[in-house]
Amino acid sequence: MLGLALIGIADAFYVAHASYTGRSMWCPIVDGCNTVARSPYARIFGVPLSYLGLVFYLSMGGMAALLAFNPVSRGLRFGALLHTAAGVSYSMYGMYLQFSLIRAVCIYCLISAVITGLLFIAAFRHLREAPPSVGSRVSPSLANNRRKKETAR
Secondary structure: OHHHHHHHHHHHHHHHHHHHHOOOOOOOOOOOHHHHHOOHHHEEOOEEHHHHHHHHHHHHHHHHHHHHHOOOOHHHHHHHHHHHHHHHHHHHHHHHHHHHHHOOOOHHHHHHHHHHHHHHHHHHHHHHHOOOOOOOOOOHHHHHHHHHHHHHO
16 A cells, blocks of 8 residues: 555646646656646635645555554554555545546546555455454353464464
8 A cells, every 4th residue: 555655646746736836747558647737726715726636645645654554553554444445435536527527538647546446455455364463352162263263373
C-alpha cells in the first residue's frame, strides 16, 4: 500500500504543480490532460482537485506507514478501507465526468483511478487477512481449532 501511495503522490504532485504554475502538462498516449485540468469540473470551491488528490495520497501513505508498524490495528485497517472507498467513489465520478461531459481523457487521472482501485483492493485484503488485534477475544472453539492446527504441524 505504501508503494502505491508513493506512486499516487508523484502522479498527483505533477498535476498539482502544473495547476499551480499554469503550465501545460505532457500528455502521453491520450491528448486530453490539459482539457480536463482546465475544465470547470477540475476545481471544487476554487481548489484544484489535484491538490485534494495529493492530500488523499499523502494521508494514504501515512496510514500505510502506520499499518506497517501496527498491522493488527483494526481501526487503522478499517480507516484505510473507508479512505480508499471514498477515493474509488470519486475516481468513478471523475471518469464519468471525463467520458460523458468533458469528452476528454487525462492519463494522469486514469493512473490515479487505477492506483486508487488497487489501494482499495489492498486495504480490503489487509482488513480481511490480518490477524485479530492483541486484545481481541477469541472464542474457545476457535482457540481449540488453532491449537489442533499448531500441534498437527
